[in-house]
Amino acid sequence: MDLIKDIDIISAEEAQACDFKTTADENTGKTKKLYIESYGCQMNFSDSEIVASIMKENGFDTTSDFEQADVIFLNTCSIREKAELTVRKRLSQFQKAKKNKPELTIGVLGCMAERLKENLLTEEKIVDIVVGPDAYRDLPNLVSAAEDGEKGVNTFLSREETYADIAPVRLNSNGVTAFISIMRGCDNMCSFCVVPFTRGRERSRDPYSILAEAKDLFEKGYKEVTLLGQNVDSYKWSPEENNKARLNKKEDEVTQVVNFANLLEMVAQISPYLRVRFSTSHPKDITDEVLHTIKKYDNICNYIHLPVQSGNSRVLDLMNRTYDREWYLNRVRAIREILGEECGISSDMITGFCTETEEEHQDTLSLMDIVKYDFSYMFYYSERPGTLAAKKYEDDIPLEIKKRRLAEIISKQAELSFGRNRLDLHQEQLILVEGFAKKSNQQLKGRNTANKVVIIPADQAKKGDYVRVRISEVSQATLFGEVLEVNPVLI
Ligand code: SAH
Numbered sequence: 341m342d343l344i345k346d347i348d349i350i351s352a353e354e355a356q357a358c359d360f361k362t363t364a365d366e367n368t369g370k371t372k373k374l375y376i377e378s379y380g381c382q383m384n385f386s387d388s389e390i391v392a393s394i395m396k397e398n399g400f401d402t403t404s405d406f407e408q409a410d411v412i413f414l415n416t417c418s419i420r421e422k423a424e425l426t427v428r429k430r431l432s433q434f435q436k437a438k439k440n441k442p443e444l445t446i447g448v449l450g451c452m453a454e455r456l457k458e459n460l461l462t463e464e465k466i467v468d469i470v471v472g473p474d475a476y477r478d479l480p481n482l483v484s485a486a487e488d489g490e491k492g493v494n495t496f497l498s499r500e501e502t503y504a505d506i507a508p509v510r511l512n513s514n515g516v517t518a519f520i521s522i523m524r525g526c527d528n529m530c531s532f533c534v535v536p537f538t539r540g541r542e543r544s545r546d547p548y549s550i551l552a553e554a555k556d557l558f559e560k561g562y563k564e565v566t567l568l569g570q571n572v573d574s575y576k577w578s579p580e581e582n583n584k585a586r587l588n589k590k591e592d593e594v595t596q597v598v599n600f601a602n603l604l605e606m607v608a609q610i611s612p613y614l615r616v617r618f619s620t621s622h623p624k625d626i627t628d629e630v631l632h633t634i635k636k637y638d639n640i641c642n643y644i645h646l647p648v649q650s651g652n653s654r655v656l657d658l659m660n661r662t663y664d665r666e667w668y669l670n671r672v673r674a675i676r677e678i679l680g681e682e683c684g685i686s687s688d689m690i691t692g693f694c695t696e697t698e699e700e701h702q703d704t705l706s707l708m709d710i711v712k713y714d715f716s717y718m719f720y721y722s723e724r725p726g727t728l729a730a731k732k733y734e735d736d737i738p739l740e741i742k743k744r745r746l747a748e749i750i751s752k753q754a755e756l757s758f759g760r761n762r763l764d765l766h767q768e769q770l771i772l773v774e775g776f777a778k779k780s781n782q783q784l785k786g787r788n789t790a791n792k793v794v795i796i797p798a799d800q801a802k803k804g805d806y807v808r809v810r811i812s813e814v815s816q817a818t819l820f821g822e823v824l825e826v827n828p829v830l831i
């Protein structure tokens with residue numbers, strides 16, 4: 341569900357690799373410095389913004405240089421074995437920093453902390469505190485105990501915590517696009533997946549706190565928000581929950597159930613100049629009501645991340661995805677009917693799941709041909725301890741075969757992406773400029789509604805502008821545009 345990664349995955353090895361983000365330098369005159377390195381999904385990056393906010397209240401500015409830090413946090417991911425190995429390697433690199441500065445506090449946060457709990461303290465000697473995703477309010481206590489030499493663990497998983505009242509410190513922000521967590525946890529039990537164990541039960545955040553956050557971002561100049569959750573289509577907030585949490589004042593009390601389509605609409609109504617995206621949709625839950633809501637509002641982007649995982653019904657059943665190939669293809673048909681051929685669709689896929697045959701792998705390739713994804717995040721299966729698949733099925737597909745199948749779907753996707761991008765040639769599109777292009781500051785990078793990167797010359801617009809462009813050239817990963825109009829009227 342990594343929305344902000346460009347679509348330039350080229351090899352099986354690279355597909356499994358783990359990028360991380362660090363905090364930026366912030367100097368608001370606090371006495372201590374915090375360095376956070378975040379791995380995994382957008383949800384984790386968004387959590388780091390909550391962590392930075394909690395720590396700021398407790399006397400910490402952020403730094404981009406871990407050697408300047410009094411506290412180092414690694415906000416970790418457990419989704420694949422490689423993600424955990426990367427963090428362990430990184431911890432060993434921090435050993436020297438700790439030797440030079442014994443008073444340095446090192447904390448492991450996030451999904452790996454939740455999965456391994458106190459074992460991490462014995463396995464990784466330099467770690468002082470281990471804190472799971474629902475226990476970040478306890479960080480200041482744990483850090484101050486660690487400063488007194490006391491190691492600590494808090495991996496309590498909550499049924500209620502949504503951090504609704506905490507205003508995130510926007511880390512690595514381009515000032516144009518931002519992420520808003522709308523729910524936490526996951527109640528699906530996909531057999532390959534560690535997330536339900538590391539993130540706990542699904543819970544939705546108070547819609548009015550979401551709206552307040554979106555409005556505040558818009559007032560600060562942001563032009564796009566992405567509503568985040570493991571399974572956004574099962575977002576649900578009811579009057580009873582409101583009473584339980586007593587979050588709202590009388591005047592904006594929730595009187596009826598708010599589902600995901602309602603929430604999307606509420607956020608879309610803030611302004612036609614605030615774009616709305618969301619991720620991730622589960623194929624079993626995405627409703628026609630959501631699709632019609634996307635259609636109704638020009639500022640809700642015409643793009644759906646709809647991970648299929650496999651194109652074969654027997655494998656989907658073993659994965660416990662609760663839909664089959666036909667169901668999935670029917671949902672894609674509904675998207676095409678309601679939102680048109682131009683709606684962007686992307687996917688996540690896993691090759692070499694337990695017992696997957698060559699024919700079943702071919703079914704994934706044939707499904708890709710039918711759907712014609714704009715892009716996909718593709719992985720080979722990595723068994724995770726404690727998951728249903730690890731308990732019930734043998735991880736029996738040899739690594740070389742997993743990798744070969746992965747290479748095949750990656751090359752299929754490259755072909756499909758190029759084909760889809762060619763359809764954009766000569767089209768007029770509206771993009772939102774996010775900043776300079778990666779390769780050159782002579783160029784700006786924006787995104788069209790379907791979440792594709794569009795490059796334009798830098799001298800004709802600036803970051804934060806909406807620009808009407810004509811697509812003049814396409815590659816497999818990128819579109820190039822000519823500027824037609826800067827900041828057109830969108831109402
Ligand atoms: N909630 C999202 C996915 C979150 S994890 C959804 O249901 O679609 C992001 C992706 O990582 C998954 O979609 C899946 O493709 C991949 N993934 C999860 N567990 C994995 C595992 N054990 N091995 C390989 N890939 C995995």
Ligand code: SF4
Nearest residue numbers: 526528530533535570
């Ligand atoms: Fe994992 Fe499935 Fe939940 Fe996604 S929906 S986070 S893949 S259990």
Ligand code: F3S
Nearest residue numbers: 380381417418419451
């Ligand atoms: Fe995200 Fe990784 Fe946890 S994908 S939810 S950080 S296991």
